[in-house]
Amino acid sequence: MLELLGLTSLEDLVDHVVPDSIRSTSPLDLPEALTESNALELVWRLGSKNQVFRSYIGMGYYDCITPSVIQRNILENPGWYTQYTPYQAEIAQGRLEALLNFQTMVADLTGMELANSSLLDEATAAAEAMALAWSASGDDERCSYFISKECHPQTIDVVRTRADRVGIELAVDDPASFECDNRFFGALVQYPTSDGALPDYLPFCQMMRESGALLAVATDLLSLTLLTPPGEWGADVVVGSTQRFGVPLGFGGPHAAFFATKDEFKRLIPGRIVGVSKDSAGNAALRLSLQTREQHIRRDKATSNICTAQVLLAIMASMYAVYHGPLGLRRIAEQIHKHTSTLALGLRRFGFQIRHDRFFDTLRVETPDMEGILERAKTNRMNFRVFPDKSLGISVDETTGSENITEILEVISGQSPLDFSPDELSETLSSIEGSQVRSSQYLTHPVFNSCHSETELLRYIHRLQAGDLSLTMSMIPLGSCTMKLNATTEMLPVTWPQWNRIHPFAPSDQVEGYRCLIDELEKMLCEITGMFAVSLQPNSGAQGEYAGLLAIRAFLAQKEEKSRDVCLIPRSAHGTNPASAVMAGLKVVSVACDDEGNVDLSDLNRKAEKHGQSLAALMVTYPSTHGVFEESIKEICRIVHEHGGQVYMDGANLNALVGLCRPGEFGVDVCHLNLHKTFAIPHGGGGPGVGPIVVAEHLQPFLPGHFLLSEAGDASLVGPISSTPWGSASILPISWAYIRMMGAPGLKKATQVAILNANYIARRLQAHYPVLYKGRSGMVAHECILDCRNLKKSVGVSVTDIAKRLMDYGFHAPTISWPVVETMMVEPTESESKMELDRFCDAMILIRKEIEEIELGVADPLDNVLKNAPHTASAVSSDSWSHPYSREKAAYPAPWLKRHKFWTLCGRIDDTYGDRNLFCTCVPPEELEA
Numbered sequence: 001m002l003e004l005l006g007l008t009s010l011e012d013l014v015d016h017v018v019p020d021s022i023r024s025t026s027p028l029d030l031p032e033a034l035t036e037s038n039a040l041e042l043v044w045r046l047g048s049k050n051q052v053f054r055s056y057i058g059m060g061y062y063d064c065i066t067p068s069v070i071q072r073n074i075l076e077n078p079g080w081y082t083q084y085t086p087y088q089a090e091i092a093q094g095r096l097e098a099l100l101n102f103q104t105m106v107a108d109l110t111g112m113e114l115a116n117s118s119l120l121d122e123a124t125a126a127a128e129a130m131a132l133a134w135s136a137s138g139d140d141e142r143c144s145y146f147i148s149k150e151c152h153p154q155t156i157d158v159v160r161t162r163a164d165r166v167g168i169e170l171a172v173d174d175p176a177s178f179e180c181d182n183r184f185f186g187a188l189v190q191y192p193t194s195d196g197a198l199p200d201y202l203p204f205c206q207m208m209r210e211s212g213a214l215l216a217v218a219t220d221l222l223s224l225t226l227l228t229p230p231g232e233w234g235a236d237v238v239v240g241s242t243q244r245f246g247v248p249l250g251f252g253g254p255h256a257a258f259f260a261t262k263d264e265f266k267r268l269i270p271g272r273i274v275g276v277s278k279d280s281a282g283n284a285a286l287r288l289s290l291q292t293r294e295q296h297i298r299r300d301k302a303t304s305n306i307c308t309a310q311v312l313l314a315i316m317a318s319m320y321a322v323y324h325g326p327l328g329l330r331r332i333a334e335q336i337h338k339h340t341s342t343l344a345l346g347l348r349r350f351g352f353q354i355r356h357d358r359f360f361d362t363l364r365v366e367t368p369d370m371e372g373i374l375e376r377a378k379t380n381r382m383n384f385r386v387f388p389d390k391s392l393g394i395s396v397d398e399t400t401g402s403e404n405i406t407e408i409l410e411v412i413s414g415q416s417p418l419d420f421s422p423d424e425l426s427e428t429l430s431s432i433e434g435s436q437v438r439s440s441q442y443l444t445h446p447v448f449n450s451c452h453s454e455t456e457l458l459r460y461i462h463r464l465q466a467g468d469l470s471l472t473m474s475m476i477p478l479g480s481c482t483m484k485l486n487a488t489t490e491m492l493p494v495t496w497p498q499w500n501r502i503h504p505f506a507p508s509d510q511v512e513g514y515r516c517l518i519d520e521l522e523k524m525l526c527e528i529t530g531m532f533a534v535s536l537q538p539n540s541g542a543q544g545e546y547a548g549l550l551a552i553r554a555f556l557a558q559k560e561e562k563s564r565d566v567c568l569i570p571r572s573a574h575g576t577n578p579a580s581a582v583m584a585g586l587k588v589v590s591v592a593c594d595d596e597g598n599v600d601l602s603d604l605n606r607k608a609e610k611h612g613q614s615l616a617a618l619m620v621t622y623p624s625t626h627g628v629f630e631e632s633i634k635e636i637c638r639i640v641h642e643h644g645g646q647v648y649m650d651g652a653n654l655n656a657l658v659g660l661c662r663p664g665e666f667g668v669d670v671c672h673l674n675l676h677k678t679f680a681i682p683h684g685g686g687g688p689g690v691g692p693i694v695v696a697e698h699l700q701p702f703l704p705g706h707f708l709l710s711e712a713g714d715a716s717l718v719g720p721i722s723s724t725p726w727g728s729a730s731i732l733p734i735s736w737a738y739i740r741m742m743g744a745p746g747l748k749k750a751t752q753v754a755i756l757n758a759n760y761i762a763r764r765l766q767a768h769y770p771v772l773y774k775g776r777s778g779m780v781a782h783e784c785i786l787d788c789r790n791l792k793k794s795v796g797v798s799v800t801d802i803a804k805r806l807m808d809y810g811f812h813a814p815t816i817s818w819p820v821v822e823t824m825m826v827e828p829t830e831s832e833s834k835m836e837l838d839r840f841c842d843a844m845i846l847i848r849k850e851i852e853e854i855e856l857g858v859a860d861p862l863d864n865v866l867k868n869a870p871h872t873a874s875a876v877s878s879d880s881w882s883h884p885y886s887r888e889k890a891a892y893p894a895p896w897l898k899r900h901k902f903w904t905l906c907g908r909i910d911d912t913y914g915d916r917n918l919f920c921t922c923v924p925p926e927e928l929e930a
Contacts, residue, residue: 058395111231
């Protein structure tokens with residue numbers, strides 16, 4: 001590969017590609033690399049420092065049972081966790097069906113008209129509900145939002161963080177005494193409340209409707225199998241978490257939140273929606289609808305910066321509902337409620353007062369002897385919630401049995417053994433009565449009523465998996481979100497109970513293993529980036545952008561420079577950059593790029609000079625989105641600093657820097673990292689993700705806070721942006737293991753090989769597809785952009801045609817038409833072998849020859865293998881074949897395909913039809929059979 005490039009070594013390659021001005025002069029100071037077996041032994045020892053107590057804390061987090069068939073065949077299955085975001089829908093039909101099931105499940109249980117395919121966590125979803133209500137109001141005079149004080153405290157804090165930066169006045173109070181006036185555009189209530197009550201919100205809902213304000217309800221999805229859903233009593237938005245649908249606690253994440261709303265707000269719903277369209281044969285087919293990467297179209301006009309979802313966890317939750325079905329879910333909910341009612345009666349028998357008469361799974365208990373109870377609880381390895389007024393919160397979950405109710409009663413009463421059996425109390429009636437009892441049906445679609453045995457669910461899971469292309473089949477050569485190896489050793493601890501059965505609000509002395517691993521990971525990330533401090537709280541790259549900009553704004557405010565509110569963003573930036581800037585209360589000013597794809601320094605100088613008094617920040621992606629190392633990055637940082645601004649670096653391409661350059665050494669103030677990219681957390685079909693920020697010393701006090709961190713004396717001047725202090729904590733061991741097993745030399749070599757692979761592909765393909773941008777010495781960084789624009793002009797072949805034809809060759813397409821229309825951005829990563837790179841290059845060259853056949857008049861310009869791609873098995877085996885090319889040419893255009901062939905489940909999907917005829921829940925079986 002080096003020989004093809006005319007080079008002699010990887011060091012020689014780096015000398016040609018990476019500017020000397022930003023090269024680190026010292027190697028990374030990291031622990032010596034571990035073998036796989038040693039890494040597993042060490043992470044086991046760390047996990048053993050965690051103490052797995054039975055947590056009855058609640059607050060939106062519950063222990064649950066992950067069915068083994070789901071754990072083994074989805075969570076632990078690389079065929080599911082190494083898939084890419086389903087932007088190329090034809091090779092993602094299985095995952096899209098699972099997400100459509102998720103949307104149907106959420107819409108049915110909440111009583112709403114449509115739902116998205118998941119959000120990051122419940123608190124973030126609540127903040128998005130506020131943003132939707134604000135956008136929908138369209139009234140500049142309405143700038144106040146009500147939130148019930150009975151919401152989960154983490155939800156209140158995250159919503160407050162979001163409101164503060166955009167000028168929304170938040171009123172936190174009791175819904176029973178709230179009077180809505182024309183200042184308020186919306187409200188958020190919790191149902192059941194955080195302390196377990198079941199209020200009658202119908203009068204409150206009517207008041208909101210009469211005032212023209214929107215009502216959002218944060219709810220527990222499992223409770224809605226018994227309770228009348230919010231959609232039936234007038235809610236406009238319903239949000240929450242699906243964590244207790246078979247997804248482990250994991251010290252706070254990742255978990256799939258949900259967001260459901262009315263059809264009239266479908267253009268404002270954040271995140272992604274899976275919709276039903278049709279393919280070239282007229283059959284039903286699935287795709288992402290409406291908001292798909294809307295940030296790249298609307299940019300600073302986008303209603304949200306959410307660019308990802310918790311796909312893997314949403315799929316687990318949907319399969320949990322498929323496995324249990326409506327009757328099974330109801331049985332689980334009834335058992336939980338029965339145990340809670342039994343506990344309430346037992347406590348009353350001992351003279352304890354229960355705060356609320358109506359509840360689902362949570363009790364708030366008045367306790368005169370709190371210290372004694374907590375001491376006995378610790379001895380018996382139990383965690384309860386302690387409210388500020390010293391009352392006790394107890395939340396029952398799916399794993400709670402009759403013996404646990406006995407233990408709880410013994411601990412709280414101080415009497416052991418009990419002089420009665422809780423079974424004597426089990427004939428108690430439900431506390432859910434009257435209009436609160438659900439009467440409507442849910443989950444009636446056959447998919448939720450067909451797979452209740454392990455055999456049937458196993459077959460269903462694998463049937464869907466067969467319709468998805470993942471890293472188990474071929475490379476996924478996408479730029480922007482690198483699809484690299486997720487080593488099995490890194491993945492194993494994710495399902496160990498000492499990591500995944502920890503409640504996020506467990507006492508600090510029970511999570512020593514987590515704290516040790518987190519502290520070490522933070523130090524290693526600081527060393528790798530040359531920055532001073534890190535926050536692991538952001539649970540996506542876009543949330544990292546948001547957190548970084550909040551830090552900058554808070555820093556400027558402390559300097560009494562609150563008026564600085566302009567953010568400069570190059571036109572080549574990721575679409576989430578301007579959306580995040582607006583969310584942080586900044587005004588976006590675009591900066592031009594030159595013909596080589598670099599930031600135009602003259603335009604930057606002009607904009608910085610023009611907005612000098614109000615310049616807050618510049619957001620820059622490095623290496624650039626165009627796949628080159630900009631020589632002027634230090635000059636860019638100097639210009640911004642000279643005019644009083646801060647430099648935010650989008651670290652999406654950090655995998656081209658690790659071990660070679662440190663952002664902190666060339667002038668960056670804050671940078672977000674994609675642990676789900678550079679540091680090997682799998683993409684999971686579009687999530688989970690972790691997008692921490694690293695900051696220079698002066699920004700450390702402005703990292704996102706959390707009430708748990710404040711209790712530990714680590715107070716921040718910025719509120720939280722996620723529900724839990726360390727975001728998606730249970731997958732942090734993946735990145736920790738990746739860094740520990742690679743060591744400094746391995747990380748450096750990975751970067752070098754990533755750059756080598758990109759340049760190898762660029763050199764092999766440049767005679768067939770011009771490479772659009774190159775750096776010095778005519779080379780690219782870690783990705784290359786193939787220019788297909790002339791093909792559209794000369795023979796009418798679009799980049800989409802090429803992408804679909806690649807499916808026939810067994811490949812996922814590179815990123816298409818971004819950052820430049822009618823181009824392909826190819827990022828091969830360091831994980832791919834020369835054999836796989838050559839196979840991809842051979843496919844691209846063969847496709848170019850197919851295009852040449854059109855140019856020469858050999859192939860029909862309209863009826864050819866590219867325009868009709870992808871070709872399904874049913875199409876090429878049909879009795880009818882009217883195309884001027886052979887079936888073999890359609891299905892087996894390369895020799896390797898005869899040994900192993902991936903077939904798409906549908907033909908090319910009609911995107912326009914899907915948007916014009918939006919349908920976002922499970923398709924009736926008769927339509928699928930067509």
